Amino acid sequence: MAVCAKCEDPLVLVVDYDVEDDEPPETEEVPDDLELPCGCHFHCSLPPPPPPLSRQCLIDDAAQVALSLKCPKCQSYLPANQAGPSATNPIFGPSTTAAGASAIRTRYSSEGGVDDDYDILPVLTEEAYLASHPEARPARALLTMCAQGDVMGIVGLLQDMDGEDEDGDGDDEARSPPLPVNKLLRYQDPLGGMRSGLHVAVENNQEEAFFMLLFLASRLATSDFPAAVVESAQQVGLGRPEQGSDPDIRTLADDKGDGPEAYARKAGGKWAQWAEAGVFTQGL
Ligand SMILES: [Zn+2]
Ligand SMILES: [Zn+2]
Incomplete structure (x- = not known):
């Protein structure tokens, strides 16, 4: 089974269930596996708001990924089209709302099921912005x-x-x-x-x-x-x-x-x- 490219733990998330105060917490493992186009896997814990025990192994590197548009592990270039970073990133270049907007198409398995075509770029852009404007x-x-x-x-x-x-x-x-x-x-x-x-x-x-x-x-x-x-x-x-x-x-x-x-x-x-x-x- 694949592990997270950042923390090297299995690609699951442990969620707590509400139980009575005097009982031990009940937990369950659910999938939390974001596969980038390059084939690297990361914890991602989406959609927001993340649960308290979330692992944001890709989100932690959001600023770097949003800037370089490269996988933090293998350095592959990630967007689906061939536009360069300066043409695709709204923080560091012109807005993506124009035609030709870029996307990073991923496969995301979570508690809610599997999304075969999940564009992670808007989330990374948002998180990168928040990293510099908390x-x-x-x-x-x-x-x-x-x-x-x-x-x-x-x-x-x-x-x-x-x-x-x-x-x-x-x-x-x-x-x-x-x-x-x-x-x-x-x-x-x-x-x-x-x-x-x-x-x-x-x-x-x-x-x-x-x-x-x-x-x-x-x-x-x-x-x-x-x-x-x-x-x-x-x-x-x-x-x-x-x-x-x-x-x-x-x-x-x-x-x-x-x-x-x-x-x-x-x-x-x-x-x-x-x-x-x-x-x-x-x-x-
Ligand atoms: Zn991880
Ligand atoms: Zn990679």
């Missing part, structure tokens, strides 16, 4: 939650951020300072065409996340929100922002100059109706 991790998590409409996740994230500098135990000092909440809410994705969370919410038809971002980062009058939105925001203890110097989230444009309103008009349906009704412009 302060962006919560902001990138926020974007994922906006895309999935995970409103409770967003609330939890914001509450965690708020509590972070109040605990005073000094644990955080070694890390880069996290983005303040006002900046976090307005984060624009350098790997995703500079979309904000509001762009992402519109694009993924996530109405609750959309109104939550407006509630927290726009000057749209509270009376213009659906009553249910205001009610649920109050229930979780979220208030409207102070009228500071932060830009209204509705004014943030992607790298093509399109604001969330342009996305809404393109999406049509209720989004276009809201655009007509001035949801994207009132109070600006």
Whole structure:
């Protein structure tokens, strides 16, 4: 049986099952085997979020792999097409969102089954970015939650951020300072065409996340929100922002100059109706 090219352990992951406190933990081994095009195998522990016992043997080398596009073990060149690194990597070269985007096609066996055509490059690119910009991790998590409409996740994230500098135990000092909440809410994705969370919410038809971002980062009058939105925001203890110097989230444009309103008009349906009704412009 093949072993991991990095740690040389079998390509399995030990997962814990919840049991009663006074019993020994129950564990089970599940496959965790990412095979690169060169034939080398690595632990990978995807999709995120990884379990606590994950082994990210390939992800640990993400920055190096994303830069060189070579296998960290055998140095084979990995992308499916023949474009060179400078043409394929969005951190170090032009964006991959253009035609001719590259991919690293792998075979990934995990608890969920076998994926014969799993493109690992976006994950490596993301991890490489986070390795050099650790302060962006919560902001990138926020974007994922906006895309999935995970409103409770967003609330939890914001509450965690708020509590972070109040605990005073000094644990955080070694890390880069996290983005303040006002900046976090307005984060624009350098790997995703500079979309904000509001762009992402519109694009993924996530109405609750959309109104939550407006509630927290726009000057749209509270009376213009659906009553249910205001009610649920109050229930979780979220208030409207102070009228500071932060830009209204509705004014943030992607790298093509399109604001969330342009996305809404393109999406049509209720989004276009809201655009007509001035949801994207009132109070600006
Ligand atoms: Zn390993
Ligand atoms: Zn290899």
